[in-house]
Structure formats: structure tokens, C-alpha cells
Amino acid sequence: MKLRLWFAAAAAASAMTLVGCAGTGPNQQMGVAGGAVGGAVLGNVLGGSTAATVGGAAIGGLIGNEVGKNSDQRNQQRYYNDQPRY
Secondary structure, three states: OHHHHHHHHHHHHHHHHHHHOOOOOHHHHHHHHHHHHHHHHHHHHHHOOHHHHHHHHHHHHHHHHHHHHHHHHHHHHHHHHHOOOO
């Protein structure tokens, strides 16, 4: 039974990672991956069911997506501000 939950967590994390990586920056991709894995593990620990694991992966992926996107935007803004003006 525990093995099934871990497989569900891995599948949910993989799905969130693949869905969240289209046309994004590197920090956003890492945020989705890390958030989905962390959320899946936390959901499994707290809920102990497949639904909790998948829900945790979804919520963690969304939070990681936003954190990574903000980081990519901040890095892009710094890059453009450091460029010489002609």
C-alpha cells in the first residue's frame, strides 16, 4: 500500500513538472518541480491518501511556479537595467 502511494506521488510530481515547463524560465521550472515533489511528500505525510498526495503536488507546484516566476522576472529586470543605453 505504501509503495502505491509513493508511485502516485512520483506520477503527480512528474505530471506537474511536465505541464509547468512549457515556455518558462529556469527558476520557474525548478520551482514547479521542487514544489510538486515537496507538496506530494507533504500531502502524503499529512493526508496519507492518494488524493492528499496529488492535491499536495498540485498546490506545491502552483506555489513553486509563482515563486520561480517572480525570481525569473527579477533576474530579467536586473539584466535589462544593466545593459548600456545608446
